[in-house]
Amino acid sequence: MESTTDIFKDFQEYLNADHDLREEIRSVVRSLEQTAREIQTALQAIHQPSYLSNLTSLCEQASTHFDTVRQHYSALASKIPEGQYYRYNDHWKFGTQRLVYLSALLVYLKEERLASREETATTLGVKTNREEGFHLDLDDYLMGLLSLTSELSRLAMNSVTAGDYSKPLRISRFIGELDSGFRLLNLKNDSLRKRFDGLKYDVKRCEEVVYDLTIRGLVSREEKTE
Template structure:
């Protein structure tokens, strides 16, 4: 085989790879668009009026996740399954965003932490790598941390909207989350940096609770959390 033949042959490899990347990129763009739409729906909970119809917003978001599932289904077909990590970077960002959105919906619905299994189910992907296109555990955790920072914003805005009970509940939830993360031995990577940000969210929410407490606003609500939910 001459040098020219050899390089022509190699060019075949390179083109195939570039085509796959191009295909993935297109599906990811569509996913990003849908993710942005879900975000727009959910962000309206920060509006003073938004607190009233959280359930309807969640329903709407759940509907949009149908579209997401269609596209994740498509994504899987674009590359050989065992090369997940070869192209991981291409969808990593959007998958973390989607995990965040799923976690946020679940929190708004039930004030509970979404599990990795639930997120995978909402996105119609797998939990175990062996079974196919899956949700990497680090991407799940990144999504959860993005939600934590959204919750600190929610704590502030719920006070503005006159809901004095929610911050306390958020505070408890975030504290539990913080303890959970403290169990993990994170490497010095982007996830670690994101986790360092959690400290600020915790502090921020504690200060909201403090402001309510010192004015005697926390107590009065504490008595009736059942009714409010």
């Protein structure tokens, strides 16, 4: 029969192993978050008045970093014991939401459409089904989209400064469609619900930009209904 001391030694070995694994995960996550910062830094140039002529090169520059992102997620996936994804996912959860937003922003800048969850997961190098192991949670995907709306509402205002009066109209329609889509969901996650409540302010900001452009005669009624 094991003594009490032996039992607690086993506990300590387990705790030590768990601590070491978490440190390894944190190391990869720090690298992942650094790459996300580099992507965001590259994309901040879209808010400069001269971005219109450089949009393609900006997107290409930011896109190259996703090769590194996929490598980081591959490293994370190799460290997570089978069936224990949710035990450790708090380490990379917020970084993943940020990368979802950045990936979706790139798709919008290139094609002015919504990136699907499956497409985003492929960009990040992860799965969509939890049964397959390391995957993109639906909640994290939705949180990333809500961050996208904030960035696009900012872009709508800065586009006016850059002399692009049609882009705010298209952004306003896009965010309005996202808002309608989110309203179809019965959100259970408190943090997701709280973040969704802020979407109405992004919708309002875009509507105000479009209204101001219309009043000033900088866009036609035909453009508004296209």
